[in-house]
Amino acid sequence: MIRIALIPGDGIGPDVLREARRVLDAVAAAGLAELSFEEFPHGADHYLATGETLGESTFVSLRDDFDAILLGAVGDPRVPDNRHARDILLGLRFRLDLFINFRPARLRSPRLSPLAGADRPVDFVIFRENTEGMYSGAGGTIRAGTPNEVAVSECFATHFGVERIVRAAFEYAQHTGRTRVTLGDKANAIPHVYGLWRRVFDQVAEEYPDIESEKRYVDALVMDLVRRPERFSVIVTDNLLGDILSDLAAELVGGMGLAPSANYNPDGGALYEPVHGSAPELVGTGTANPMGAILSAALLLEHAGATDASARVDAAVDAALDAGVETADLGGTSTTEEVGEWIAGRIAEDL
Numbered sequence: 546m547i548r549i550a551l552i553p554g555d556g557i558g559p560d561v562l563r564e565a566r567r568v569l570d571a572v573a574a575a576g577l578a579e580l581s582f583e584e585f586p587h588g589a590d591h592y593l594a595t596g597e598t599l600g601e602s603t604f605v606s607l608r609d610d611f612d613a614i615l616l617g618a619v620g621d622p623r624v625p626d627n628r629h630a631r632d633i634l635l636g637l638r639f640r641l642d643l644f645i646n647f648r649p650a651r652l653r654s655p656r657l658s659p660l661a662g663a664d665r666p667v668d669f670v671i672f673r674e675n676t677e678g679m680y681s682g683a684g685g686t687i688r689a690g691t692p693n694e695v696a697v698s699e700c701f702a703t704h705f706g707v708e709r710i711v712r713a714a715f716e717y718a719q720h721t722g723r724t725r726v727t728l729g730d731k732a733n734a735i736p737h738v739y740g741l742w743r744r745v746f747d748q749v750a751e752e753y754p755d756i757e758s759e760k761r762y763v764d765a766l767v768m769d770l771v772r773r774p775e776r777f778s779v780i781v782t783d784n785l786l787g788d789i790l791s792d793l794a795a796e797l798v799g800g801m802g803l804a805p806s807a808n809y810n811p812d813g814g815a816l817y818e819p820v821h822g823s824a825p826e827l828v829g830t831g832t833a834n835p836m837g838a839i840l841s842a843a844l845l846l847e848h849a850g851a852t853d854a855s856a857r858v859d860a861a862v863d864a865a866l867d868a869g870v871e872t873a874d875l876g877g878t879s880t881t882e883e884v885g886e887w888i889a890g891r892i893a894e895d896l
């Protein structure tokens with residue numbers, strides 16, 4: 546039994562998570578996996594109504610009572626400082642020590658590429674460090690609101706934190722037959738933190754002589770990802786650079802609506818979510834693409850050991866794309882719900 550906590554969250558989060566749930570229900574009905582669900586109300590509405598972002602007892606339950614969390618999105622214009630989203634999403638990443646943010650980018654069809662000469666097999670994964678960097682929250686503001694205001698946000702890296710994410714990237718490369726790992730950093734301008742990254746990267750790389758390793762300044766890396774994305778295989782980078790690179794990566798293979806992600810610790814704990822946010826402008830339009838959420842559910846199944854179920858979901862998404870059952874962001878005319886229903890139906894049919 547895979548015990549799944551659902552946090553639909555804000556904006557289009559509930560819309561896309563409803564479809565991911567529909568697909569998971571189809572997986573369970575087909576006997577491909579045993580699943581149980583519990584839904585949590587946490588998000589902007591809950592915060593505005595109760596003042597609670599993510600309470601201690603909820604955190605403990607999410608940690609102890611479930612095998613995985615599946616989250617829609619958090620972020621709402623009524624909470625301009627984004628406090629609830631930081632407590633919920635970043636809070637879970639930090640407190641559960643989900644140090645790997647795994648964000649795959651594979652071009653499923655040449656027509657989804659925004660690039661000229663699109664018939665190239667783009668297929669790389671980002672290993673984003675998920676517990677350090679600019680996201681620590683350390684820092685502060687003095688003389689707030691005056692012309693003399695000073696604001697500091699501290700960026701930190703630890704040898705331990707860098708080593709474990711770099712090692713995770715090389716291990717993944719080794720186990721999946723990928724032959725190159727690229728580090729994205731900015732050591733030329735920010736020598737302390739990224740100098741540590743470079744040294745640790747080189748140390749770990751030595752243990753994997755069969756895997757090519759390369760270090761790239763992130764500005765040139767971004768340039769090259771657009772110019773020749775097909776040459777990249779595994780990219781490892783820090784929290785902020787990984788956040789930025791993963792939206793670019795999504796766009797290279799069909800857009801935000803299609804991109805899944807996994808936040809996990811190999812020793813336990815996992816949170817799955819589409820890369821996209823709550824897209825408030827799409828709320829109520831029925832046009833949010835649920836495929837990123839559905840593919841995040843596929844990653845959940847895969848990591849939980851239901852590999853056949855995961856492959857079926859992935860194949861059903863490909864089949865929907867082949868059949869043109871897709872939302873407007875991909876050029877289609879289907880609604881969020883129609884896409885979810887079609888994919889769920891496909892899983893039932895394939896038996």
Ligand code: NAD
Binds near residue numbers: 619801818825837
């Ligand atoms: P966003 O990802 O919500 O939207 C960026 C662009 O992608 C928009 O044009 C949007 O319309 C489009 N888009 C996003 N998801 C889509 C989908 N499923 N189908 C079709 N198009 C889609 O990013 P943003 O506008 O910068 O952020 C909106 C809010 O979401 C903010 O509050 C932000 O903090 C939050 N956010 C949350 C998460 C998360 O929960 N994991 C991730 C990113 C942003």
Ligand code: IPM
Binds near residue numbers: 630
């Ligand atoms: C993401 C999001 C989050 C991040 C935000 C909502 C805090 O952009 O998951 O990519 O920056 O990590």
Ligand code: MN
Binds near residue numbers: 792820
């Ligand atoms: Mn992001």
